Amino acid sequence: MTHAIEIKDLHKHFGQNEVLRGIDLTVDTGQVVCVIGPSGSGKSTLLRCVNLLEQPTRGTVRVRGVEVTDPDVDLDAVRRHIGMVFQQFNLFPHMTALQNVMIAQQRVLKRGRREAEVVARDNLEKVGVSAKCDAFPAQLSGGQQQRVAIARALAMNPDLMLFDEPTSALDPELVGDVLAVMRKLAEEGMTMLVVTHEMGFARQVADRVVFMDGGGVVEDGPPDQVIGDPQHERTRAFLHRVLHPEG
Numbered sequence: 001m002t003h004a005i006e007i008k009d010l011h012k013h014f015g016q017n018e019v020l021r022g023i024d025l026t027v028d029t030g031q032v033v034c035v036i037g038p039s040g041s042g043k044s045t046l047l048r049c050v051n052l053l054e055q056p057t058r059g060t061v062r063v064r065g066v067e068v069t070d071p072d073v074d075l076d077a078v079r080r081h082i083g084m085v086f087q088q089f090n091l092f093p094h095m096t097a098l099q100n101v102m103i104a105q106q107r108v109l110k111r112g113r114r115e116a117e118v119v120a121r122d123n124l125e126k127v128g129v130s131a132k133c134d135a136f137p138a139q140l141s142g143g144q145q146q147r148v149a150i151a152r153a154l155a156m157n158p159d160l161m162l163f164d165e166p167t168s169a170l171d172p173e174l175v176g177d178v179l180a181v182m183r184k185l186a187e188e189g190m191t192m193l194v195v196t197h198e199m200g201f202a203r204q205v206a207d208r209v210v211f212m213d214g215g216g217v218v219e220d221g222p223p224d225q226v227i228g229d230p231q232h233e234r235t236r237a238f239l240h241r242v243l244h245p246e247g
């Protein structure tokens with residue numbers, strides 16, 4: 001069977017700094033896998049290696065069977081099928097929400113204006129911000145901006161979605177709206193690789209939770225196991241810090 005994502009012995013160095021030290025990870029179609037772990041453990045780098053925002057030093061990454069680490073791969077074709085949502089929403093400040101969701105469809109997929117607009121409105125509706133189509137990013141709350149960013153990714157009809165701490169920059173009261181959109185996506189069967197510290201979301205939505213530390217995978221299993229009954233001391237210590245930040 002072809003995995004949605006298959007990562008084998010992935011290494012990434014920045015100079016002398018070995019940030020990923022041999023990662024093996026698979027995500028199957030329709031699965032939601034949450035990646036947790038301390039700051040600097042390599043979570044963002046791992047995600048960025050999947051769509052080649054970073055070039056791996058060694059190892060292979062396959063997306064739906066296509067080896068993206070093959071030097072001859074058509075990068076644009078690979079990226080077109082992968083949606084990515086960042087902690088910082090990265091919307092174009094001088095464009096409205098609607099224009100933000102239309103632009104890549106027109107530029108990359110060569111959709112006509114009318115089609116791009118229909119798709120954009122559908123997706124803005126889906127994430128619950130259709131009333132804000134004509135607003136500029138600065139006129140939106142962080143949660144609304146992040147939902148526009150999700151709509152923008154979805155408008156490209158991705159086969160899978162990468163989320164890098166999509167709620168970390170949000171005020172606490174806005175986190176729930178974004179997680180609700182992600183939960184709905186998961187229920188619809190979207191394949192998702194999600195870096196998050198939202199343990200409630202990971203427990204309820206993830207098929208698997210992966211705990212990373214020091215550039216390696218320490219534990220990989222169902223949420224009830226990795227979060228509920230961690231086998232490694234490092235996982236226990238990390239979870240304790242996240243779940244009891246006051247110490």
Ligand SMILES: Nc1ncnc2c1ncn2[C@@H]1O[C@H](COP(=O)(O)OP(=O)(O)OP(=O)(O)O)[C@@H](O)[C@H]1O
Pocket residue numbers: 014017019037038039040041042043044045046
């Ligand atoms: N472009 C880069 N150039 C040099 N070093 C980098 C680069 N990107 C990341 N690093 C280093 O790689 C290590 C892992 O960074 P990464 O951002 O992947 O960690 P993370 O687990 O996502 O952390 P956080 O939870 O803080 O987001 C860090 O030591 C970081 O300084």
Ligand SMILES: [Mg+2]
Pocket residue numbers: 043044045164
């Ligand atoms: Mg990160």
